[in-house]
Amino acid sequence: MAAERRKAPRPGLVLDVDRATPPILFHHGEGFRLERLPAGRSRIIYPAEPLAGLRDPAASIREALLNPLDSDPLPALLRPGMKLTIAFDDVSLPLPPMRRPDIRQRVIEEVLDMAAAAGVDDVHLIAALALHRRMTDDELRHALGDRIFDAFAPQGALYNHDAEDPDGMVELGCTKHDELVTMNRRAAESDLLVYVNINLVSMDGGWKSTATGLADYRSLRHHHNVHTMQNSRSFMDRPNSELHNSNWRQGEIIKASGPRIFQIETTVNNNTFGYDGAMSVLQKREWEWSARDRGTYLAMQTGLKAMPASARRSVFNRWLAPYEMTSVQAGAVEPVHESTTANVLAQHLVAVQGQTDVLTMGLPYICPYNVNSVMNPILVMCLGLGYFFNLYRGKPLVRAGGVVIMSHPTRREFHPVHHPSYIDFFEQVLADTTDPAELEAKYEAQFAEEEWYIHLYRNSYAYHGVHPFYMWYWGAHALQYLGRVIVVGGDPAAVRRMGFQPASTLSDALEMASDVVGPAPTITHIHNPPILMADVE
């Protein structure tokens, strides 16, 4: 059965809930909830089943490098004595981290083979992490493989981008909108910059790879702000995204005065939890659960409940997704990204008729910013109101003034090494205001320029001081658009601090929602992950 599925994956689906619909699985941090949705007025959007992966990834990669879009083949761009820099996506992609070999390892090994063949010996590898935390040695080793790590890291040729290195950044110019473009000095001064991407969602890739990944705060602030986010409908849909427009304008400057860029983009399928094994139940539709699936789910729930939170977290953090590569394209940034986006949407897009009064979502344990870490309340907000809310094309899934109900424990827990500025943002900034524009005006510069955060970003493994603000901006459009946000099962104090309402059960939350949207509202549940993107008509 599973093998057949793999050959003929079913597309995404909108299920109207009736009395026969079984309870629906909600992700709930490092755990799950089974919830019954009201019959007759609820619907569930299921993601498409995983598309088939490439049969021979290595061959496909070589094929893409040798036959790029709008570019000479990679070997033609390589020559002895040149400066070659390979930049790659950081630990935030893919989610959860994938099993070895990671796509970056596969692609970069091919690139390095070609470079070696061409006699290139000045090669640097840079994790293009913008203002994210530095990747640890173990994480770099996982993403690139032992061979690359051992060959480059001890020589100091494999490292993390440092946006706060006073000597490590160059200014490339300004866009016509007066947006400064900065870039990592080594990348900018290279004869060729190869960028290796993993395009998990349609927001990733394109000019965002280089214009964001290798830039610094002075450049990022032009698109990572409240104005852009409130004017992106949505930031997952590039043509309607102000975030991308700005990145693309910066891309023009990079094209004109930056290094030559050879972009390699890849896509993965929806095989987040595998076809078999305990986690595979998360990838199945509830009414199709077998007795074994039910048993697995029950066992998993019982086991998780018995564990302390830290043990539960480490169980989930150990999960590596068996993602398969579905496409690889290389060459000039724009045509490559067009093709990539089409491939991403082929996996994610689900057609949905009309908007809903209440949108429900079960938030999982992971988001781009807490890999090997803990999901703090600000990341909960970002994942729900930033990512999940914006996974639409056309119109938002929920109507203006509607209600979003998120399910997540939302504990007041922060990773002291990874998220130091988040702690202060939560305790200091959110205690004062939750209004994105207000906190941007009042506090952003203070956090961005704080010497201590910069020190930790550079020397420890901390997200930049300004990063929690970006998280809040990510949800700025939702905050402006929604009538109410309710968090089911969250820590009440933490939820209230963020300006949301806590509810202990989904039915309580639905009752609270009816104060805003009226009695018997329509409800839509977005059954994510695996990832789906609603194409709302």
Added chain:
Amino acid sequence: MIEAPPLEHPLVNGFTNAQTELPKGSYEPSACERTGTNPVIVESLAGKRIAITGATGFLGTALTERLLRCVPDCELVLMVRPGRRGAAARVQREVLRNDAFDRLRKQFADQTSGESFDEMTARRVTAIAGDVSVDGLGADSEAVAKLAGCDVVIHSAATVNFDSALDDAVEVNLLGPSRLCKLLDEAGSNCHLIAVSTCYVAGSRRGAAKEELVDDSPFFTDVDWRDEVASARQARRDAEQSSRSPERLADLSVQARRELGAAGIPAISEKVESLRRRWVNEQLTKAGRARAASLGFPDAYAFTKALGERALTETRGGIAMSIVRPSIIESALSEPFPGWIRGFRMAEPVIAAYARGLLKEFPGVPEGIIDVIPVDLVVATVLAVAARGPGTLSISGHSSPDSPPADSPIKDPPPTDPPSADSGPEDSRPEVVQIASGAVNPLKYGQLFDLVSGWFTEHPVYDEHNQPISVPRWSFPGRGRVARQLQRAQRSLEAADRVLSALPLRGRQALVSASLEERRQQLERANDYVNLYGAYAECEAIYQLDRLKELWSSLNEADQAAFCFDPAVIDWNHYVQQIHLPSMVQQARLKMVPTSSPNRISRSGRLRSQVLSPQRHLAVFDLENTLIASNVVASYAWLATRELDDVDRLRFVTRTLSEAPRLLALDRRDRSDFLRYFYRRFEGAKKHQIEADCTEMLSDLLLRKSFPQGIRRVREHRRAGHTTLLITGALDFVIEPLRPLFDEIISARMGCRDGAYDGRLTQVPPTGEARYQILVDFAQQHDLDLRESVAYADSTSDLPMLEAVGFPVAVNPETKLATLARRRGWLIEHWSTSTGAPSKLLPLAPRNRSGVRRLAGVSR
């Protein structure tokens, strides 16, 4: 047993039918006085100069106010101890600014023309410096002349501290009056001296206590007051001597160490000295109580006052005088306003302790009389006596209509001459006027209890959790039983306290222990009350008021209205519940309303904003357990295991754990020695490797163990423009990654030779009092004011540093510091580590497998 006199005691009628019941041959007021509109008292005191000693006291303030307000034409000479500010300033600050004068101030403010309150007092009030506890009162000739020129001198200075040291009480209460009298006599004064004494000079006994001199009483055991003076002074010398014995000093220093921990030698010695002084005073208090009890007095106050009267009558020379004896003076019935009170007096601490639920029992007999008299009645009595002049009352103490109870031992009364106009003071005995309530309008102890308990049931005090405290019912057991109960409770708390302080508690748990300590002190105080006041509660003497009655009947209606001292006018229910208790709870600052309104800024919030105010100069931080829950052993273990394989790791852990008890003991004994000893282990460590590893350790150990609130606080100080300083015994290279957080770091430094550490510290490690000195030097060098500075620390070993600054903050304090911080009202912060990172059982480093050494920026 003698029952309290019934309400229809003849004296009650004596007051109410003053004119008809006057005894024969008594003072007959003139027709003018009886019918005139002006009170006689005002007229006779008009134009007089009146001196008051003890004007800063409860009665003294009330007298001053009443005279200024009701006798417009008199002048006042107030004798006060000069203090640091001088007599005039003290009178201004401590007398005239008291709320007693609000009424008079308002009268002056309301009148549109004429002089102001300040002008009036400047014209009428003269302050002179004098101290009744030294011979000659320490007064200069000018002051003596002013005093001697007065027509009336009211001596109300006394030490009313019921637990004051014996020799203090002797100097002030026993010798004070005769010193004053001698001075007046020598200066040739013609004044009328009114000495304020106490009814309790009659001693602890039952039955009628007459208005007679103490030695006239058949119950008085006569002792030579001069011997008592000498022996009290000797007792002080003995106690001082014995407090310096090696055994005593050793005891005290153990006690100081228990209280302060390893606070350093200067802090401990200061504590020992203050404990020694306290011990001496305790000995003298005990001695006073014992001597008083042996002579049948409730306490040293009554005892010294009694002998004071003896000394005064013996040594008064040519000074005419009267003695006024009030019972327990309490808040005003109506003048200057109902409920006016100054200071926390006798009954208040007991009532407050009861309202807080502390006194589960109190000794006393419910049928017994608690003799309380409002202060304005006492004032009126004193003024009436002053107006009337000395020796003018007909009733002598011995010709009282009340004869002593038949079953009591009776001495033959010594013969006395009736007072006559021409008999000089020397050959007449001074007259005594008592002002008390027990004889005419008794307040029963049980009744008082019901009133107090009823009122607090209706108006409960709230505890720190905003829960109303329900007041206990007393069963009035004997004094011994109550004391035993309290002592039992105290002992069990002491035991709990000892156990808790031996445990390594921090933060909130330590506060539990600190609150136990507080509770223990409260109990100790309650126990003191029982010891001190229990004797009063059990005192069943009835103070006779014959002269008072005569004095009352000599007044005309206007006088009686303006200067009422008739105890029968007191409606006890109204007085206790409407006047005294509302005023008392305000005075005692009892929490009468729950404080949970969301807008209220908490005390900690207020302290926090003070600490972060831009006016502060410097913020100094300790590191271990103040900003980071880690220590030098942890960082050593981390660095040492960084390059070890699994087998060596295990070996290392076993060895370190087996050493732990010895290391801990050494650390507790002397931190500097411990650090020197421990740091030897770094000998031979390669400098470059340690540097690289320390950068990793920031993430893997220090930040994980850090208190984010603490780190934020450092930066808040910096943002507020304060200099931030870290003083720590940790090694410089360990805390190097924290450098960007502070303006300055002062830490232990290790010598280095040929690229490797030599394991020896280059200077004394900054711990204990060394820290204090470093802080003082730093402030001086940078021109910073320590009074405007903030210090954060977690243990009493940092006490010298905390005490050096104006704004000390105890962070997650251990028990001893928690107790101290609470008592001194310091800001206490509870900072915790962030729970988001997986916790490590042991501070071991992840093994360095990368073969990569990278510091920021090095890679390019």
